[in-house]
Structure formats: C-alpha cells, structure tokens
Amino acid sequence: MKAWIGRNWKESAVFPLLMLLATAYVYVNACAPAGQEAPSAAAAVSENLLVQPKVIPAVNNLLNTSLVIRMQKWVQESTGFSRLGENSTPGPVLTLRTYGSPKPNSRLGGGATCATPDDQLDWTIPGPTYNVSHGARMLIKLNNCLPPVNVTDPGCSPTPPYNGDVPPNCFHGDDITNFHFHGFRVSPNPPQDWIYLKLRPQGSVPYNDPHNFTRIGSYQFDVDPLQDVQPVGTHWYHPHKHGSTALQVLNGMAGTFIVHGYFDQYLQRQMPGLQDKVLVVQQIREKLNAFVANGGGGQFYVNAQNNPIIKMNSGQIQRWRFIGATMQGSAHSEIKWNVTRKPEGPDMRQIAQDGVPFNTKNYQEERLNLARAVPALKKALFNRLPELKEDADALALAPEERPQRFLLGPGNRLDFLVQAPVVQRPTSFTLLAQRVTNLAPGEGSLAPINVSQSQPLLTLLVDPTLQPMRFPDQLPPQPWYLRDIENPIGPKDVFFSMDKGPGANPKPPNLMIDNHLYDPDRIDHNVTLGINETWVLKNNTSIAHPFHIHVNPFQVTNIDGVDLPQPWVWWDTIPIPILNTTTNTNGTVTIRQRFIEFTGEYVLHCHILGHEDRGMMQNVKCSAR
Template sequence: MERIHSFSAAGTRLRLARTPLAAAAVACLFSAAPFALWAQDASKSAAAAKLAPRALEQPVLARMLRSQDLKPLLSQTPAGTKPLDTHEAKLDLRIAFTESKIWNPNSQRYDKVKLRSYQSPGTNPDVPFVAPTIVTSPGETVRVGLDNQLPPQPDCHPANINIPHCFNSTNLHSHGLWVSPTGNSDNVLLTLRPGVKFEYEYNLPADHPAGTFWYHPHLHGSTALQVSSGMAGALLVRGDRLPGSDRTGDVDTLLRDETGAAMPERLLMFQQVAYACRGTDGKIKTDSNGFWTCGENDIGQIDNYDDQFGFGVWQKSGRHTSINGTVLPTFNGLVAGRVERWRLLHAGVRDTVNLQLREVDAASASIAGLSGAALDNWVTQHCTGAPLKQFEVASDGLTHAKAIVKSENVLQPGYRSDALVVFPKAAKYCVLDAAAPASASITNAPEDRQLLGIAEVGGAAKVDDVEAFVTEKLVASAKQQMPENVRERVVAGLRDHLRLDDFVPHRTIDKGEINAKGQDVVFNIEDVVEDGKKRTVYMVDGKPYDPSAARDLILGNVEEWRLSSLVGGHPFHIHVNPFQIVSILDDKGKEVSVTGDVDGNGKLVDPQYANLQGTWKDTLFVKKGYHLLVRTRYERYIGEYVLHCHILDHEDQGMMQNVRVLVPDGKGGGISATSHH
C-alpha cells in the first residue's frame, strides 16, 4: 500500500485511505465548495431563514488515525530495523444527545431538535445527525471506539423483550461487511449501556469486496429509534485490484475518467428523521393539515414507538426525507456530459425511496416558500422531463455481472445502489422520490411523491444517447486501465450492453454446488389480545424473537433459502454472508426477477425486481404472497448473528432470528445469544 494521502475540506484536516485510487476518489467528494447545511442562526431575520433549501454537502470524512500516524511497531531486517505498517485505522465515536435544527418546509422555518447522535473528531457541528464516512480498503483493520455518554436508564428492561426498550443502550453493526460476527467484531448481540466504552474491530480480509456499505446501531429494542435519529454513516471499501486471466478485479479500477483519475462521485444518504413535538397532553402537535408541527420554543425529539413509527406514520407526519442531513437541498457542481458515480444509501427506518431525476420546465419559478400541496403542484407542473437513466453497476456493495439500466431506482431500507449518472444538458432537474405503486412500497399502499431536492447542472455539453455515451467512456477507460491480457475481454463485455463479468466479487452458485437441504424464512404479523389489550406481534417462522434460540448452519455448506411473507412486505437482511438471487415468483407463480412486475398488457408496474436474477445482495424486499429463492455459501466465519426485517421497528418488536454457524462437523457449538439480554 502507498502512504496516507491527506486532503483539506471545509477547514478540516482529513486522514484518508492509503491507496492512490482511494485518495483520488474521495477527493471527488469534496469537488464542490462547502456550504452550511441547516445552520441558520435563530437571531437572523425571517427573510433570511427562507433561504432554504441549502446546498448539498458530502458527509464529513471520518478523521481516522492510521497505523503510520502512530508510534510504529518495528521489524528487524538484515538492513536494520524498519517501521512495520500494521494496516490499521481507528475512529472514535462519542454517543450523546445533540441539540441542533432541521429545516421544516411546512412551517418554513428550522425546528429545534434534541436527538441521540454520533459525535467524532471533525464532525460538522451544523450537520450532527449524519455520522462520518469511514473509508477503508481490503486487508485493513478498522477499529471503532464507542463511548456511550447517553444518560442512564434504570429499570428499562421489560418482561417482554420485543417491546421497545433501553433507548440509551446501544451497539454497532457494520452492515454488509464480510467479517466475523463474534467477539468485538460485527457482534450485534452485545449491549453497551450508558457509561460504557468499547472498541469494535473489523478485520477486513484481503479478498473483501470493494463497495458501498454502512454502519448503524443494532441493539434489539432501540435500533429504529437510534437510526431514525441519524445514527448512521457510510462505510466505503475502495479497491485497486485489477482483473486478471484467472480472477476478477474491483470495479473501482474501471470507473475512471479520461485522465485516469477516479470518476467523480457523490454519496447520497437518505434518512427519515421522525422527530416530533408534544403538547402538555403528551400528544404530538399537528398543524391545520394534520402534519406534525413544532412551535418556536418547542424541541423535537424521538421518544416513542407507539406514535412515531408504524404503518403509514411517516406519510402522515409530513416530514421530509433528508439527503446527507439536508431537507430539500440544492445539488451544485454538476456538469452536463460528465459521468458521475452516485453512491445511494437508504439509511431510513421503514419507508421506500423511489429515486427519479427529471428535467425541470425552463419556465419554472423557485420552490422557496412552497410546502405541502403547493410544493406538490409545483412538481406536477414543472418536473415534466422524462426520467433520466441510471446505470446501476452494484447493489449492496456488490458489483453486477451486467449494469442494470433504470429510470427509477426503488430503494428499500438498508439498500445501497452504485449508479452511474449523466445529465444530458445544462438545466435544472428535480431529484424526486417518485410515487411508488402499492406493491413496491413498505406500507403496501400507494406512497405519495415527494420532492427531495433540485439539481443545478451547468456546462455546454449535450448528450443525445446517454447509454452509448456511458459505454464509450467506460470502453475508453478499459483500454487505458485494464491489463493487456484481459483488456479485449473487458471491452467486449462493455460493448455487450455494459457487461461487467470481470468485476463480480463472488462466483456464481450453480445448483450442483448445493450440498444441504436449505432454509425457509417466513415473515408474518398477527394481532393478539393479552390481558384484555390488543397487541401486534411481529414474527419470523411463526415466532417472535427469542434470543435463546438460533437457526443452526454448517460452515462450508451451500444452501438455497426460500423467502416469503404472509402479511405485508419486508426487506429481508442477513448479516455476514451475502446471497445470490435465483428466482422471484409473484403471487400467481410468474417469474419476475428478469422482467419486473408487469400487468396483463405487458406494462411494467413495479420495476424493483427487474434484472435481479443472478445478482448478489445482502438485503432484499419480500412482497406478500411472493416466493423468493436465493443461494448462499457459509464461508470463513463461524459464530452467532442475526437475520431480520429491515423495517427496523419491526425488528425491534420481534421480526428477527438468531443464526449460528457451526464448525464443519456441526458439533462445535457457539456462544449463546442469551448474552444479549
């Protein structure tokens, strides 16, 4: 590895990953001038306060100490002693209540809020509810030191562990990383109570995929509340491994511009911060439209699952999905005719995001001062361009064998999508969460359209055929960057509708490789009456979460998993080992993993399953009545971890199950999950 590269952004000195590729790519995150995201001092005039929306800024990069920054270990060589680089990086995260402001378009002012958040060296004080972005590389050890400084909560353990509880206790999950689930690695069965300091250690193997991952709390009973407070950050693994005649490489080595530098990129983290202000009666305050509201002297908080989470609550709240901590941001620094890599990360708790980019009518007025119905009418009148194509090269951090061309990108909670984006000409564009059909959404009902921001694109270039343009840019990069012994093959693949076979991190699992009977996972929700009170029970395989029980798997086995849901749609997520999609059958038995859901006339009505067959993921939406078949290998790691629904309030209330991978004879046992409580 090369030495550490440093960049300065917004006045903060940042220590980045050590590969030249990582340094160049991360520099692109800071290509635009920095802006304050939500900070408008309360003393400023009402007119100044209406300057929102603010410009979009990238989340701050984690200020990490790496092994070369510390007193090095020494290695004795024939030429004498020399520093030994242990390839380690350390980030300290303090967890505490933070007071700040969030823009509320409905009231046209900033709401004061007090939320649990991660704080770290270099945290932008104006954007405290977006955790810093960790950048690492295969073969590096990442240490994250958590210091839980939230106030104590005595007697917070209910008799039923599937009732949300212990909101000030926490832990950490590295979502999507292929690392050990035990000890102080990606162990979500630990509880870190207030006052506890603990260091997680993620030893990324040298063959770890390069891609977009993320981290967030994962303590059963408080996960949704903490993630909804903004306790989430991106975790980027960058790779510089070129493909060879007998191995695949990192797509990072292909995604370069004509100078050989890493392609410009943007990280977009979608969050749904469900803060509310309460009256003296304890009920959430609402305005004349029924949307949640806060007075000038109120402080919004997240403190209750009963009325701040649940079916349809986000839509009724009137809150807006934020991007990188900003509500209704303006995207600056965009140039027509330039290919950019957009890393899309759904860090929300439960509601679907259906991302579209549409050109704005040239005669449109500013959205300043608009909200509610008026803002939606503006979208109807002015966001009239055809949706731009997005070329998804990876999902959940795992490169596709062929880029998936999308005009709308349906993101469920936990999803990540790496998409290549080209704006064909200079103009303004709407960044939309488009209305999702009932079958595509978490709520199993049509979800309203919402404007997420405005993209302002400059430059003189005009692109008529975006797909051909992207293809030629990647072909030019391949001719320049790829080794001679694979160059022709990579170029031929790109010309065949953007095939990326040389960059897929995992081998396809053929049916003949399967050596065990497989697994069935069934999500369900039932209403029960206990002590005269109605209560909703969230279940996997007919049972709510039981920390003393586990599904046993055997290291080295290769199995098929059959996923289904009896009530509602649920994003299935499993830790440690990703899976490959084999088939998706709709409720009538029709295969939809290639075409997506189409109606009787062949019209596409829900694109989210289109072209998924053969792709790798770690999170996958399971519609009611559908049957999904995936395959997975249990490789390298033993120990106990979890599978669950990534509607996080469902997980907190019981829609989770422990998984225990045993040594190959099946008799190795494991640490009991009872340590969780």
C-alpha cells in the first residue's frame, strides 16, 4: 500500500478513505511508539491549554491604539507566568517591565496615558497581537510610565562583570525605551520605525540631548499606510533603545504583528477552516545574569506558558507562527518532535521564513531546512554537536521518513503547516527545543552552555476524531519584490569579532563589527536607493552571531562556502557560522540586498541583544540617487 500511495499520499483524491484505513494501519503496524498515550490528558489540558495573545485589529485600515509600560508583579508558576492576584498560585514573584493595552470595553484606543488606571488596561506577556494589512496606517502611542529618571545622564548601570564598559556601549538607561517594528519595510525616520528614540519615563528630569533623540513620557508613532513591498506574514515588535534592549526584552516586552493578505487568503481557500496559532517563544527573567549556567535566560516559554498544550483532531492541519522573541546566544535551538521517524508523528511543512512567504519550490523541496538537508551547514553554524551522527543517520532514511528539525534563533520567525497524525486513542507528542550552542566559559555567555540541554516547547494532544485535511500542492506566486535579486554590486565585507582581553580571568569581551564598537555619530554603511548589493558577513568568534538589518530583508546565497540553490530564501536575521578553529578560517554568510522605497538612517546589529547593547551594532544610511 505504501508503494502505491507514494510520498504525496496526503494530496491524493482518495485521502478521506485512506484516513479511515490508516487508523487501523498505524495502530497495528507501528514499528515504534508514535507518541505517548494520554488517558489523563483531558485533565492536563484543562490546566494548561495554549492561550493566544490578545488581538487588536486595524479597523477600516487604521490601527489606532496605545501601550502603557509599568512595573508589574508576576508569579512564576509551574505552568508559566500569571499576574500577581489574577488567580495566581504560589511561586516566585518577579517585578517586570510590562506592556499594558486598553481593555476592549474601555474605549481608550490610542488615548491611554500614564494617568490611566491599571484596571482599565490588560497587562500581558507577550504584548498584544496587532492585525494589519496592506494600506493600513499604524498609530501607536507609547507611554513610558516606569520610575522617573532623576539624572540627566544615567551612565552605565552597575551590572557586574561589565563595570569596565564605557558609554554608550554598556547596559544603561534601564527604564528608557522605544519601539521597533521588526520585519517591516517602512520608513526609519521619525515618527515611524525610529529606533534612535530615547523615551524617558513620565516625570523624568529634562536632558539636553545633543542628538535630539530624547523625549519624555509619551511618543506617538505614526507609520504611513503599508505599501505592497511590505511582506505579508509574521512580524513582531520589541524595545530597541541602545543599552536597555536586552533587559526589557528579557522582562517580556515583545509582541506580534501579523500582516494579512493574499497568502492567508490562498491558504484558507486551499484548507477551509484552517486555524492559526501564534507562538511567541521567550526567555523571561527579572534581571540580566551572564554568569548563570546555560546563559542565564532560563527555560523557554511559549506565550508565557511552560509547555502549553495544543489540541488537534486526527488529520487536521493548523498554521503555527513561531516568533523567536529570545535575546541570548543560548537561545539558538533546533526544534523537533520526540519521535524518531517522521511518519510516526506530526508532519510540519515550512511555508515562510522571517515573515516572508516561501517560493513554491522552497516549499516543495524544503530547501531551507538546513538541519536536515545539509548537516554540514549546521556544523558550520554551531560546531561540536553530538547530534551530527544523528543527522547522518537521518539522511540514510527516505525523505518522507526523516525526522523534521528546524533552527529557531533570536529574532527569527518560522511559519509551518502542521498536520496531526491519525491515532487510535488520545495521544500526545512533545515539540522539543534542543539548544545548539556549545560555549565554554568566557565565550560570550561567561558561563557554560550545555549543548545536550533540551526542554519541551509545547505538547500536541491528538484526538482520534477524524478531520481530514490536505496540504496544498503549491504556494501562491511571489510578488515582484520577492523575486531573486540580480546584478548586485560588491561584495562588501562585514566582519564580526571580539577580543577576550589578557589573563586567565579576562574581562567581558569587546563585541565589534569591522573592529569598532558602535558610535552613534558614525555612518558605517552608505547605500543607495534602487541599488542591489552583495555583502559577505564574516565571523572570527566562537559564537554564531545572528546578523539583523532593519528595513530590508535579504536573500542568503552561500553559507560557509556552500552555494545555496535558487530560488533563494528571504531572511531578516541569520546566524553567521563560527570560526573554524581547525583551519583558522572565518565563518561566512553571503547575502544579497535590495534597497527600495525608503531613505534614512537605521542600524544593523547582532540579535543577541546583550551584544547589541554593548556595541555590536552599526549605522546604515540609505540615500536617493
């Protein structure tokens, strides 16, 4: 029967009949356990079902809303985080910088201020999900209601072991904030995606800022209607004030933007009733701590929940949107199911990377899945992995039997179509996050990272009730602005490095790009609107620094000397392979960029946010011809 059905049996016209036959077939002929029977799963489900973030949609193509930032007390429970007093159970209490958004019945919309009482706001980790589409104008009023800053220049925060750092490349201004539209092709100029803003808390003393970046209390972002060059898909937001980005994201200040459009409409036509799940992966702590083993960020949470449960019927397909709202090197992870062979568990098909929909060829051939298709590339990214033999063994299997593995790092977004297997009785499957960074003390985290560490991200509970659905054979055609980039100029090298300092107990390393720490007064890259460029990202460190540039996504054409096939996949954040210590050669990623529509100044940086705060960032200026 397997030979007749072939690899694409789920797409066949007889799929409903096969689903009925497969119920008995899978149960009788399984060569290994497909998952864990869940006789008591119903009780567990009632305790920790996945909760979707609050949704605030644009109305008549206008998103008019506000955010208030205050310190809030949260209880760290076994199932995740809950706000103190809101049906919380005993557990450690953390004081976290938190987004509050107007309650639906408050009619505040964009009118919330620091005078708005707590009970008129929803305090959530993560922040609300904003739903927009092409043509939408976004008005977001950001209110900083954290404790006032009572000095003109707060200087570096007392954060051992970083006491030797020098402004501006140090942890500083913990309660000064701003807002970054990550993944958006919009103007980088005020009042749009202006990440140079330094928004001080309400009541702070004035500061004579020579750059005129400082505001006090509130700031009104006003983003022009989204143009058709904006990729439809999964994007996100987070603070980006240099010096406090890492701490504020670690406190849980992040959320999702979904840009709806032709891609969603196509999927709904192909799979009527397709459900959508937003999965914000975070590390949540009260304070930065680089000396805690395994990176100090602790475990991963999904929508502030510990191993939440998603329910699906046999054969059902859902769309899962993963947002890597993590901020440390230890967050580089391979996500995979707790089954050894693909047919025994859920089937995941990637449809987008970093918010940009795949070309049909990438969807059909799964070329992006570097962890499975080209294990050597994963070795180049992270090295010293005990899983490499497992990868080699997987390649010996038929493609439809290989275990599915995907890389999710800080800043990345992964979109999947996930199909539940056919089961005889309620069965649970666990999606694991296997950390793939292997660092010794002093290599960036300043504490050892255990590469063998894994943890459950979520549990899928599959019911035997049949809900037959089929994957689409192809994806809709990509629009013109996502065609492969041709005839670039270059290449231009961008070099990531660090120095560890002398001695047996070195100071924390300087984190540099092109051998310089960040300088707010220096333009590091001048680019021209309408010109395509090739850049070669180079890394001579033992950390896979995730490169991110604002405004324009890019295509990856080569990783560590291995050419990738066309059509190239679009990214906005990618880890650069580490230094090869055997040959003493730099890790490299070659990218192509197309600078379109928007002039102004913005940044590129390492998306390990403590590295960005401490100087691994550069300024880019895009000018008209």
